[in-house]
Amino acid sequence: MRNLRLLRLAALWFLAATTVFAAFERPSDNERTGATGNLYEEPELVRELFRADADFPPIATPRRGDWLMFHREPGQTFDEYRASAAIRADEKRRVIYLLPLGEFPADDAPSLAVLREYAATFFQTEVKILPAYYPHDLEFDPRENEFTHKRQRLTRAIHGWLHARLPADALCLLAVTMDDLYPDKEWNYVFGEATFEDRVGVYSFARYDPAFFDEKRGPGWRDRALRRACKILTHETAHMFGLWHCVYFDCVLNGANSLEESDAQPLHACPVCLRKLKYALRFDPVRRYEQLREFYRAQKWFEEADWVTRQLKRVPPPAPSR
Numbered sequence: 001m002r003n004l005r006l007l008r009l010a011a012l013w014f015l016a017a018t019t020v021f022a023a024f025e026r027p028s029d030n031e032r033t034g035a036t037g038n039l040y041e042e043p044e045l046v047r048e049l050f051r052a053d054a055d056f057p058p059i060a061t062p063r064r065g066d067w068l069m070f071h072r073e074p075g076q077t078f079d080e081y082r083a084s085a086a087i088r089a090d091e092k093r094r095v096i097y098l099l100p101l102g103e104f105p106a107d108d109a110p111s112l113a114v115l116r117e118y119a120a121t122f123f124q125t126e127v128k129i130l131p132a133y134y135p136h137d138l139e140f141d142p143r144e145n146e147f148t149h150k151r152q153r154l155t156r157a158i159h160g161w162l163h164a165r166l167p168a169d170a171l172c173l174l175a176v177t178m179d180d181l182y183p184d185k186e187w188n189y190v191f192g193e194a195t196f197e198d199r200v201g202v203y204s205f206a207r208y209d210p211a212f213f214d215e216k217r218g219p220g221w222r223d224r225a226l227r228r229a230c231k232i233l234t235h236e237t238a239h240m241f242g243l244w245h246c247v248y249f250d251c252v253l254n255g256a257n258s259l260e261e262s263d264a265q266p267l268h269a270c271p272v273c274l275r276k277l278k279y280a281l282r283f284d285p286v287r288r289y290e291q292l293r294e295f296y297r298a299q300k301w302f303e304e305a306d307w308v309t310r311q312l313k314r315v316p317p318p319a320p321s322r
Contacts, residue, residue, distance in 0.1 A: 024068040024247075026059060027075065032248045035272045037078035042275075046285050048314040050271045055310055056249045067255035068247070076244035081276045086242025087171060087199060089281045094125050095169050096237060099162070100132035101177040101202070109178055110205055110222075110229040114299075118230045119237065121291045124283035125171065133175075145180060145189065150212070152180040155193040155202055162200035172240040174233070175202040180212075192232055194239045203236050205229050207259065226299070228259070231267055238273070241280045248272050267304055286315055 027035070032052065039047050062068035087093070096119055100112060112129055120127040140161070141154035158175055166173050174194070181204045183190045192203025208225040210217045235252055246253035249270035256262035269277060278285055289308050296305035 024062050024073075026061060027248055029058075032058060032272075035075070035077040035248050036275055037082070045315060045318065048316070049285050049289075049311060050275050052249060052271050053314070055307060056270050059247055059249055059251075059254065065257060066261055067245075067257045070257065071245075071255060073245050073247050073255065075247040076276075078272055078275050078279075081242060081244075082279060084242055086196070086280060087240070088279070089125055089171060093169055093171050095167070095171060096120075096123060096125060096127045097130055097167060097170050097173045098127065099130040099165075099173060099175045101158070101175040102132070102134055102179055104132070104176075104178060108209060108211070110208075110226045112176070114226065115176070115229055115233055118295060119233055121288070121295050122230075122234050123237065123277070123281055124288050124291075125281055130173075143182065143185075145182070147188065148180070148213070150180050150206070152182045152189065153177070155181050155183045155190060158202045159193075159195055159198060159200050162202070163198045166198075166200060170199065172199040172201070172237060174200070174237060174240075176233075177202065177204050178206050180204055180206045192236045194236050196240065196242055199240050201236050201240055203232050205232075223299075224263075227267070227301075228262065231262065231265070234267075234269075238269075238277065241277065243273055243276050246270055246273050268307065286312065 036050050036052075039050050042050060067073075098112065098116060098119070104112060116127045116129055135153070139153075140157040142151050143154075144150070145152050158181075162173050162175055172194075181190050181192070181202065182188070183193050189207070191207065192201060194201025194203075205225065205228075206212050208228045210221060231252060238253055243253055245255040249272070250266055251270035251273055252265065252267055253269065253273045254265050256265060268274075274285065277283075289312050293305050293308040293312070296302070296308065
């Protein structure tokens with residue numbers, strides 16, 4: 001039961017919520033500031049990167065149909081995260097593994113090489129792609145979705161299979177697939193789902209392609225699909241490091257109930273979640289931002305590159321040596 005609860009807590013972007021809870025109360029300014037913890041514990045050179053400026057707007061009041069209209073999210077401060085039993089990188093476990101599940105046609109799927117590069121940059125650790133596994137037609141409890149009439153595979157069945165194959169040096173293991181997914185017979189679909197305890201997860205790119213819905217792809221669809229894939233990759237992986245959904249700022253860790261809601265959310269982590277990631281992965285946030293800027297420029301994502309440049313300008317120059 002505990003493991004199932006953690007699965008649900010770490011799940012990303014379920015669409016089948018049916019119960020509307022009481023209105024979400026946005027955290028106050030003091031609550032947002034307090035969520036980052038005591039910044040004087042951080043080196044002075046990087047301290048400003050954990051203070052919110054105009055590039056980190058507070059999370060918006062949810063609209064009808066948004067994630068926070070259906071899901072109670074208590075939030076997770078940095079201090080709460082640090083007190084948890086979340087995994088941290090060490091000398092023995094420093095690798096994020098990606099495992100392709102099924103076919104990845106070049107004309108339809110985002111580039112796994114680009115996704116590997118982005119994950120390595122975002123998390124500042126080694127990312128390896130394992131050999132693909134091709135499940136047979138009846139593997140992982142397949143079903144036909146009643147709305148799309150496309151095949152779906154059960155996330156929990158995939159989790160168990162992945163856990164038995166977790167490499168010894170793995171921080172976590174994520175399967176990526178072009179098959180649609182579902183987490184439970186009562187749910188319509190899920191983009192992805194991960195576990196805190198077992199450090200495994202699976203996510204699907206199927207619904208990022210307009211052709212999945214028998215629609216025309218149109219100009220720019222491939223770039224849009226890659227952005228979406230990068231976003232779900234980092235969101236889902238961060239869950240396996242013990243990060244909960246963010247309720248403080250616009251953030252890549254916000255929950256989303258639809259592609260529309262997800263597309264409106266940023267690629268970057270907010271100050272609260274950035275500090276959690278730094279704690280888990282022990283990286284230099286300045287170097288990370290510099291490398292992210294190079295990645296964004298290579299992809300011609302210039303708005304994101306300019307955003308990173310503004311953050312780097314907040315870093316004071318190092319003191320002159322004596």
